[in-house]
Amino acid sequence: MTTGAAIDGAEELLAGELHSGRRAGARLDTEGAWRAFLRFARRPFDVPDAPDADGLLFQYGTHAFDGPPMFTLDLTRQFGICDDDGDHDHFVQVHCELRYAPGPALDALGSFGSWFFHDSGDHLDAWARALTERPAWAVLGGLEPAGVRVYAERV
Template identity: 30%
Template structure:
């Protein structure tokens, strides 16, 4: 069973190390997004992309996120996000792209969310490019 504590390791094992195959990794994330996580009351997913200066260098981030609400003894204790984040050199074409799409399972069918993301122009453009690297990490927010 996947738990919030082992979700990062689970996703890293599914995707593998040092991969830059965006389409394959998206498919693995889609599969992961359908997996139940122990204690999760609602599935929350996010696709986001854009050029940001998080590290002192402008880069294009292409990020698939699963958000977890964490409870301790049935009391809310916070949220965590598991990122599957591709980083690209920000070309002129990528500089013009920015998107943010959320899904909560109370919104309806997750396949509608995946279909929406796959049809975004931002998604289609970045899918054809070679990223610098993939970062898979989980953080408290």
């Protein structure tokens, strides 16, 4: 029985959330991306009945993945995928990657990561509030990223 959206449509749903509510031509800032990600995070998906099958990751740091070093805020939703026997097979991660030119204020943040799992008994709003109450949010919240990339990958 399907209880939510299909995982194979998650990338498009996240991209849609990032564009919803913005005026044509308006640039996305960190706060807007975070609100869009949280709307996406609240959407139910058809996930296996397995521990940690639907998780969220908030992580940042300076990296040089495919070019010069950039400060990257990566908002990720991870889905567990099971094989035909119901055993864990792999994960699919859907990323909203916000990239910023490095600078002293961003470099001072270092790196950080925090997970949330929908089946943990914790509350999404409490997790989100704790992240935006971190001192790093005072630096990140009002920034406009130099680039935004939405993509899905199998891990």
